[in-house]
Amino acid sequence: MRVNLPLLAAQITGMFLVFAAVLFTAAGSTAWPAGWAFLLLFFGFVIGLTVWLLRYNPSLLTERMTGIGKSDQKTWDKVFFVLLNVLFITWLVVMPLDAVRFNWSNVPAALQIVGALALVLSFYFFYRTFKENAYLSPAVRIQSDRGQHVVTTGPYHYVRHPMYAAATIFLVSTSLLLGSWLGVLAALTLILAIAFRATREEQTLSQELPGYTDYMAQVRYRLVPHVW
DSSP: OOOOHHHHHHHHHHHHHHHHHHHHHHHTOSOOHHHHHHHHHHHHHHHHHHHHHHHHOHHHHHHHHHOTTOTTSOHHHHHHHHHHHHHHHHHHHHHHIIIIISOOOOOOHHHHHHHHHHHHHHHHHHHHHHHHOTTOOSSOOOOGGGTOOOOOSGGGGTOSOHHHHHHHHHHHHHHHHTTOHHHHHHHHHHHHHHHHHHHHHHHHHHHHSTTHHHHHHHOOOSSSTTTO
16 A cells, blocks of 8 residues: 655654644743653654554554544544544643743652653553554544454453553653653543543444454453553
8 A cells, every 4th residue: 555655744744843832832942851852752753653654554554644534433533532632732731831931840850761761661562552453543433444353462462452551651751751740640631531532442342343342351451451
């Protein structure tokens, strides 16, 4: 499958510009080492994963680029996706306001380093999820056009939503790296939203994807083994 490279480049560039503009405008300064460290780590991973997908799974990359807004995406998920993005941008605004502009938080440098390391760990979990699941759409939809089936291997052997599990690590670790306790609190709101989506998504999968109900019986936990 041919990937629309101009669209891909535009999406990555646009995302970088939005992230940078939000972070540094809210901070009131570009002299923020932690902000630049986050952008370097995050977009280094985005570009690396994109290159890997271009080589090994271009159809998944295309789905990631175009899955939102398709006719078979669940209506509730279209609404949820907009609300989740509003929450995400709010989170991005809160952290530089807290850590830089107003200096409300005082996160020790050692914890910021821990945050950076945990962020890299989340990237590994994201990669393992992408490697294992060729149907990892950003939308809640049954991909009959791509022959979707239940994935039970790799991280899916331990939790039913490893992508969301990686996202929880990403959200908390980014907040620590950027030095914002308020960011950690806001991340918890995002995590609750992700947990809500996981439960609604499972309703769709159990009703419409053959074999998913049996998979739920075999793998009991959604995000954290032995917890939930």
